[in-house]
Structure formats: C-alpha cells, structure tokens
Amino acid sequence: MKHKRFNRSTCYKILSVAVITILAVLFAFPLYWIITGSFKTSAAINATTPQWWPEEWVLANYQKLFSRQYAPLWEIHIPFTGFTFAGPDVPAAIRWLLNTVFMAVAAMLFTCITSAMAGYALAKKRFLGRTLVFSLIVCAMALPKQVILIPLLREMASLELYNTIWAVIFPIVGWPFGVFLMKQFSEGIPGEMMEAAKIDGAGEWKTFYTIALPLIKPGIGALAIFTFINSWNDYFMQLIMLTSTKNLTIPLGIAKLQAENAMDFGLIMAGASLAAIPIIIIFLIFQKYFTKGITMGAVKG
Amino acid sequence: MAAEKKNPMSKALVRRETIAGYAFMLPSLVFFLGFVIYPMVQCVITSFFDATMNREDIFIGLANYTELFQDTVFLGALRNTAVIVIVSVPVVCIFSLWVSSVIYDLKGAACSAFRCIFYLPVVTGSVAVTVVWKWMFNNYYGIFNYVGTSTGLLKQNINWLGDERYALGCIILILLTTSVGQPIVLYVSALNNVDQSLVEAAEVDGATKFQCFWKIKWPQIMPTTLYILVITTINSFQCFALIQLLTSGGPNHSTDTIMYYIYYNAFKLYRYGYGNAMGVVLAVIIAVLSAVQFKLAERD
Numbered sequence: 001m002k003h004k005r006f007n008r009s010t011c012y013k014i015l016s017v018a019v020i021t022i023l024a025v026l027f028a029f030p031l032y033w034i035i036t037g038s039f040k041t042s043a044a045i046n047a048t049t050p051q052w053w054p055e056e057w058v059l060a061n062y063q064k065l066f067s068r069q070y071a072p073l074w075e076i077h078i079p080f081t082g083f084t085f086a087g088p089d090v091p092a093a094i095r096w097l098l099n100t101v102f103m104a105v106a107a108m109l110f111t112c113i114t115s116a117m118a119g120y121a122l123a124k125k126r127f128l129g130r131t132l133v134f135s136l137i138v139c140a141m142a143l144p145k146q147v148i149l150i151p152l153l154r155e156m157a158s159l160e161l162y163n164t165i166w167a168v169i170f171p172i173v174g175w176p177f178g179v180f181l182m183k184q185f186s187e188g189i190p191g192e193m194m195e196a197a198k199i200d201g202a203g204e205w206k207t208f209y210t211i212a213l214p215l216i217k218p219g220i221g222a223l224a225i226f227t228f229i230n231s232w233n234d235y236f237m238q239l240i241m242l243t244s245t246k247n248l249t250i251p252l253g254i255a256k257l258q259a260e261n262a263m264d265f266g267l268i269m270a271g272a273s274l275a276a277i278p279i280i281i282i283f284l285i286f287q288k289y290f291t292k293g294i295t296m297g298a299v300k301g
Numbered sequence: 302m303a304a305e306k307k308n309p310m311s312k313a314l315v316r317r318e319t320i321a322g323y324a325f326m327l328p329s330l331v332f333f334l335g336f337v338i339y340p341m342v343q344c345v346i347t348s349f350f351d352a353t354m355n356r357e358d359i360f361i362g363l364a365n366y367t368e369l370f371q372d373t374v375f376l377g378a379l380r381n382t383a384v385i386v387i388v389s390v391p392v393v394c395i396f397s398l399w400v401s402s403v404i405y406d407l408k409g410a411a412c413s414a415f416r417c418i419f420y421l422p423v424v425t426g427s428v429a430v431t432v433v434w435k436w437m438f439n440n441y442y443g444i445f446n447y448v449g450t451s452t453g454l455l456k457q458n459i460n461w462l463g464d465e466r467y468a469l470g471c472i473i474l475i476l477l478t479t480s481v482g483q484p485i486v487l488y489v490s491a492l493n494n495v496d497q498s499l500v501e502a503a504e505v506d507g508a509t510k511f512q513c514f515w516k517i518k519w520p521q522i523m524p525t526t527l528y529i530l531v532i533t534t535i536n537s538f539q540c541f542a543l544i545q546l547l548t549s550g551g552p553n554h555s556t557d558t559i560m561y562y563i564y565y566n567a568f569k570l571y572r573y574g575y576g577n578a579m580g581v582v583l584a585v586i587i588a589v590l591s592a593v594q595f596k597l598a599e600r601d
Contacts, residue, residue, distance in 0.1 A: 009510065013403070016399075016403045017403060017404075017407070020400055020403055020404065020415065023400075024415055024418040024419065027418055027419055027421060027422060027478060028418050028421060030422065030425070030430060030433045030434060030437070030478075031421055031422075031425055031433075033433050033436070033437065033444075034425075034429060034432075034433045037433070037436070045442065046442055047442075048441065048442065048447065049447065050442075050444050050447055110332075113328065114328040114329035114332060115329060117325045117326070117328060117329065118325060118326045118328070118329035118330070120325060121321070121322045121323075121325035121326050122326070125318050125319075125321055125322035125325065126315075126318050126322075127315075127318050127319040127320075127321070127322030127323060128315070128319045129319075130322065133326065133330075136338070137333070140333075140337055140338065140341070142531070142535075142587070142588065142591055143341070143584050143587065143588070144535060144538060144539050144560075144580075144583060144584060144587055145539070146539055146541065146560055146563070146580075147341075147344060147563075147580035147581075147583060147584050148337065148340035148341055148344055148580075149567075150344065150347070150563075150567045150573050150576050150577055150580065151339075151340035151341075151343035151344050151347060151577070152336065152340045153567075154343075154573070155336075155339065155340060155343070170332060170335070170336050171336040171337070173332045173336070174332035174333045174334075174335065174336035174337045175337060176329075176333055176337065179329055179333070204321045204324070204325075208325070229424060232426065233424075233426040233427060233428075235426070235427050235428050235542045236541050236542065236564075239545075240568060251426055251427075251428040251429070252428075254428050254429065254432065255428050255432075255546060258432050258435070258546065265436045265439075265442065268432050268436070269432075269433065269436070271432075272428070272429035272432050272433060273429075275426060275428060275429050276424075276425045276426055276429040279424055279425075279426065280421070280424055280425065283420075283424045284417070287413070287417065291416075291486055291490070294483060294486050294487065295486065295487060295490040
C-alpha cells in the first residue's frame, strides 16, 4: 500500500485505455461488418441470428454487382464533330470506380496548383486588395458549402457541364480551404531567400518555382491527400450534378444500388466495400501527410 | 499594415507586386469567384424570386421568407436540426477531449493506431457508413435487435428507423461516430504542443493532475477547442447523407433537417427560390453562432 497515489493514477489510466479500446472496436465494427457481409451467403445475411464470422465465404455478391449494369470503359468526345469513341463495355461499377478516381485526381491536381500559387501570393506579395481577397476567403469558408448547390446546379446547366464529371470537380477546386492552408505554409518562406534570388536576376515565376515551391512541398502533400479523400466522399455534390448511369461515382452508385435493392444487403455491402476499401488504403498510406493537413488548417481557424 | 508604413514602397514597386500578386492569384480566383462567390450571390438574389425549371424567374419580394416562417415542416426541420446540434456538439467536444487526453501520451504507435481507428468512419465515406448502419438497425436482420433481445434488454424487436421516437436518436448516434475523428486528431496535436516545462514546474509545486489540466493545459488548447466547436457546429448543421439515405426525413417528418428540406424543395419539388431562402436563413444562423462562439472565447 505504500504506492497508493501512484496506483490510483495508474488504475485510472489502465481503465480508460481499456474503455477506449472497447470503443475503438465498436468504431471499427461497421467497416468489419461491410467487408465480412460482402462475402456472406444470402442465407447468412438474412439469418435472424447474425454470423459474427462468415461460416462460408462466397463471391456471389460481387458477381451480382458486376453483372447488374454495363457501361463503356471510357468515352472520348471529339469536339464539333459529334463523334464519340467508346471503350469496351465493362461492369458499371468498374466505370464508377474509374470516374471517381479521375474526379479525385483532377480535383487534387487543380486544387494543388491553383492553391500553391494563390497561397504564395497572399503570404508573400504585398499587393493592393490583398486583405480584401483574404477576408473574402475566410468568410466563404465559414459558410455551409451545401447552401450554394442550387445556384451551382443552374450555373452548370447553363455552362452545359451538368451531368459531367467537371461539374463536380470545379466547385471543389474553387473551395478556398486549399488557398488558406497554402498561405499558412507559405508564411514560413524566408524573405532573405527570395531577395537573394531576385538579386541573382530571377523573375517572379522563377523565384516561386525554385525557392518557394520546394519549401512548401510538405504542405502541398497534405493538401493533395486531403482533397483526394474529401472529393471522393463528397456525396451531396455528386448526387446533384451526376445523373446518367455511366457518369456516376462509386459512392453515388452505391446509394442508387441501395435505393433499388433496399433489402439485398449482401449486394449493397459488396458495393460499399468497393467504395470504401480503395480510399482507406490510400488514407493509411498517406496518413502522416493527412494529419498534418488537418492540424495546419486549424492553427489559425 | 504597420510594416508597410515603416518601409514605404515606391509606386513602381507597388505596381509590380500587384501585377505579380494577381497573376499568381488568377487561376485560383477564377474558380473561387466563378464557383463559390457567384453562386453565393445568386443564392441571395434568387431567394427573392419564384424560380423553377424551364421558366423565367418571377420577382416576389419577401414572399419566400414569409412562407418559410409559416411552414410547419420547415419549423419542425429547424427544431430537429437544433436538437442534433445541441446534442452532438458538446458530446463530440467532450468525448474527443477525453479520448485525446488519454491517448496522447501513449507510446507513438498506440496513439496513432487509436487516432486512425477513430478517423476510419470519416474516411470510409458517408454512403458506405450509412448503408451498413441501415442494415445494423434493420427490424429483422439487424444486429441491434439481435443483441438487444438476446441479452434481454429489449422485449421485442424495435423498428429503429421507422419509429418516430427512435429515428432521430439513431441518426445522431451515427453522426457522432463520423464526427469525432477530426477533433481527436486536432486535440492530440494540441496537447502535444502544450509547453511541457510549465506542467513539470506545476507538478514540482505539488499540483494535482486535475489542476495541471485545468490551469495549464486547458487555456493553451483553447484555440483548438474553439475551432472544433465551429467546425462541429457547421458539420452538424449540414448533416444530409445520413437523412437522405436512411429515412428521407420520415417517419412523419421526425428526422427532417434544414439541409434535407432544402434538398427536398429544390431537387424534388424544383422550388429553387424557396430552397435558396432556406439556404440564406441557414447561413445567417451559422454565421451568428460562429460569431457568438468567437466572442465568448475572446472574453475568457
């Protein structure tokens, strides 16, 4: 009993870690249930006593998912001629996956390029109207993004971008969080290095390219992974902008699947696995950058 | 501003900096003005019109707004949204602070493993998370009813999502699991940045763990708390995918939220003007709440 105080604090610690471990198991459970569910037989899924671990592993749900609908693998429109080159027909879910990857990669590239340049300018250039632009950005960020979806839909319709993947990409690129994040990172670029480059006769672009860019690379990495994951899961925007089967993204495709086959849980879980697993793998690989992106964005929220 | 006054720049330099600044800003500004600011302005303007598909908008002044505050479904949605925010914001903040305070000084790998697991529901995506919860809450095949009845907690199966008494609670529960990931990441990094020398000094002076936390760590993580409050409030207001996929606002409008009702009016009834009026009201509410949270935090 001589370490009484020490014991009490250790006890609290062990107890809380135990409780948090149980909670963590509960948090991971839905994902476990998606993955195991996608391999269960329909008898196992519709049993009133759930199988905690599938007794029999089958691919039937995936076969059903891939044989439901078909769509061409790609389509390339030749402007002004009306010609379209279409790829071979593949299961629609594959096309959805491809659409989603294209959307997330394009949104990520555009966002990183435009935000790195704008963030650099806001942090390092003393131009007229800089404070105005920056306060506009901060105000826009505090407002709910979904509020602008109705006007955005009409705008995309008049630009003839409605029901194309670009209607989802452009608003993501416009969302100013990236600029804000890159400004935070660019503040750290030492002014002397830029001065030195100027004295050496480097122009504005060369200064940015050779001095600033290498210094803000970690920030760009954080922004890239952040944009990739968020655009992958930006369901509301996709729901409003995309309609035809071949243009859907994977989350949207799963939602439609669920609306049409509400009780076929095996099929829906196979779709959910297809939507969730690629993005989780990417998250786990780039986790470090991701954490950095979240915390940097909050430094001066 | 002060720095600029100290080193007055020549006019030529100002002009050069301005041109360069805007040249670097240009690509970003095109997207920002075109796909964020322009729609925001349009949202406010259209809220004064009777707007729908394939017809010129008709100016109707404040009619959308007066209708809004007599619309019992909207007022119900406002109430449900308020319930969601009032329950989820404090729970998310307290829960994530507690989890982070326990895990932040574990050995590196354990801490990041926990952080990762609590972030999983966010990465999994709202659609995949929602469809699996729909299965788990199912009346016949869901594990909630199975576990409940087999342990004797429930006398009979409950139709969780189809019952007015439980549906909103279920939605809030799912929302909580997808909301704590980001706050935990933020709190863990904030707690790691707390000035360790102050904590040690206090411990030498015989401060208890609780005093250490309340007097030293809490003030230092206050900015993070404020940020978490603001983003959790905004996220809770925007709860949409869950509602659309699980209950469509039912049963009997018991899970209607403002965001879902906006969607319903705009994209099911094609009442764009009315939907935009709701959007403006929602934006004003969020702006006022954020301002209040900032003011309160400043006073402390």
